[in-house]
Amino acid sequence: MILTDLRFGVIGWGYWGPKIARNLDGIPQGMVTMVADSDSRRLASLAVGKPWIQTTTQTSDIFRSNVDAVVIATPVRTHYQLAREALLHGKHVLVEKPLTANVAEAEELIALAQRQRRVLMVGHTFEYNPAVNELRKLVQNGDLGKLYCIEAERVNLGLFRSDINVIWDLAPHDVSILLYILGKKPEQIKVQAHAHLQPHIHDIAHLDLGFADGMTAHIHVSWLHPCKIRRVTVIGDARMAVYDDTNPAEMIKIYNKGADVHADPVVSYRFGAITIPHIDWIEPLHLECEDFANAIRTGMQPRAHGEVGLEVVRILAAAQKALEVQESQNVKAVLPVLQS
Numbered sequence: 598m599i600l601t602d603l604r605f606g607v608i609g610w611g612y613w614g615p616k617i618a619r620n621l622d623g624i625p626q627g628m629v630t631m632v633a634d635s636d637s638r639r640l641a642s643l644a645v646g647k648p649w650i651q652t653t654t655q656t657s658d659i660f661r662s663n664v665d666a667v668v669i670a671t672p673v674r675t676h677y678q679l680a681r682e683a684l685l686h687g688k689h690v691l692v693e694k695p696l697t698a699n700v701a702e703a704e705e706l707i708a709l710a711q712r713q714r715r716v717l718m719v720g721h722t723f724e725y726n727p728a729v730n731e732l733r734k735l736v737q738n739g740d741l742g743k744l745y746c747i748e749a750e751r752v753n754l755g756l757f758r759s760d761i762n763v764i765w766d767l768a769p770h771d772v773s774i775l776l777y778i779l780g781k782k783p784e785q786i787k788v789q790a791h792a793h794l795q796p797h798i799h800d801i802a803h804l805d806l807g808f809a810d811g812m813t814a815h816i817h818v819s820w821l822h823p824c825k826i827r828r829v830t831v832i833g834d835a836r837m838a839v840y841d842d843t844n845p846a847e848m849i850k851i852y853n854k855g856a857d858v859h860a861d862p863v864v865s866y867r868f869g870a871i872t873i874p875h876i877d878w879i880e881p882l883h884l885e886c887e888d889f890a891n892a893i894r895t896g897m898q899p900r901a902h903g904e905v906g907l908e909v910v911r912i913l914a915a916a917q918k919a920l921e922v923q924e925s926q927n928v929k930a931v932l933p934v935l936q937s
């Protein structure tokens with residue numbers, strides 16, 4: 598098959614933009630030809646390292662250029678406006694997670710992409726992670742049995758952000774993993790969050806999601822933790838599985854363990870073998886960029902299409918609302934002082 602040449606423009610040359618650009622350059626017949634960042638200091642390294650890439654501090658230069666597609670790797674508050682402009686100029690768009698800062702903006706981008714007949718994709722990198730896909734297979738094939746609950750932890754010291762709280766920064770990953778592996782949406786959400794270092798910017802959060810069938814999921818995200826933990830634990834009535842993103846050699850472990858209650862109320866335990874499936878590793882960001890290029894070339898929907906991004910934004914927005922309502926009511930249960 599003859600592949601059409603694809604020219605990509607990247608907006609945002611901070612931490613994540615260069616990683617996406619490296620992977621876009623790995624796409625057959627694809628290359629990054631333009632980079633924009635409002636901070637000219639960020640662009641200085643490109644003039645030395647990749648002098649063939651055109652750089653600019655004006656995003657309008659990218660929109661008016663001959664690039665076929667634009668990747669937006671800027672702070673969340675800028676996603677909607679930049680993606681809107683790019684679509685209006687006829688560009689295909691990959692927006693970093695979360696798609697937008699609210700539901701209305703995400704809905705508008707989806708409608709605009711449809712009208713413009715352009716790809717709108719969101720950077721849900723973990724949906725392209727081979728270990729997450731292995732976990733999804735276990736869940737979808739019923740290998741773990743009926744699911745009781747999922748526990749997701751994404752904690753470390755930092756990176757503190759001052760424009761969004763930890764829910765909008767880290768939870769998009771876990772929410773997208775949950776929706777992807779389960780294939781169903783939660784019905785309820787409860788939140789507990791605390792702002793320790795910066796006023797009103799919550800740095801620790803616990804999200805409790807409830808599903809129609811009684812299944813529950815708990816997400817713990819934090820910038821204030823001594824250890825880097827990136828773990829999803831799935832508890833089924835037949836088996837349990839742990840996905841540990843920080844352990845490349847043993848990313849998925851399946852525990853043949855469980856507990857049952859029989860006729861009389863005595864719990865019996867099952868202890869079996871632990872299985873560690875082999876995972877053929879390909880960098881998730883490479884697979885994500887490949888999916889974007891393929892969607893542009895074939896017109897097929899990418900895995901992390903706009904609606905997928907919208908569902909995650911809906912849950913983040915519901916969590917934010919729940920948090921605001923709770924804080925405005927400021928209801929605290931007072932514990933009686935314990936007498937010694």
Ligand SMILES: NC(=O)c1ccc[n+]([C@@H]2O[C@H](COP(=O)([O-])OP(=O)(O)OC[C@H]3O[C@@H](n4cnc5c(N)ncnc54)[C@H](O)[C@@H]3O)[C@@H](O)[C@H]2O)c1
Pocket residue numbers: 608609610611612613614633634635636639656669670671672673675693694695720721722766
């Ligand atoms: N998928 C992932 O795993 C992953 C990982 C990290 C970050 N991200 C996402 O990538 C995005 C960027 O995060 P980051 O960590 O690279 O942030 P960053 O602060 O390191 O970089 C953002 C860059 O955007 C530039 N910028 C800001 N506003 C701009 C504008 N209006 N026009 C042009 N340039 C502008 C800044 O100067 C900066 O260089 C965020 O949406 C974040 O959620 C995703």
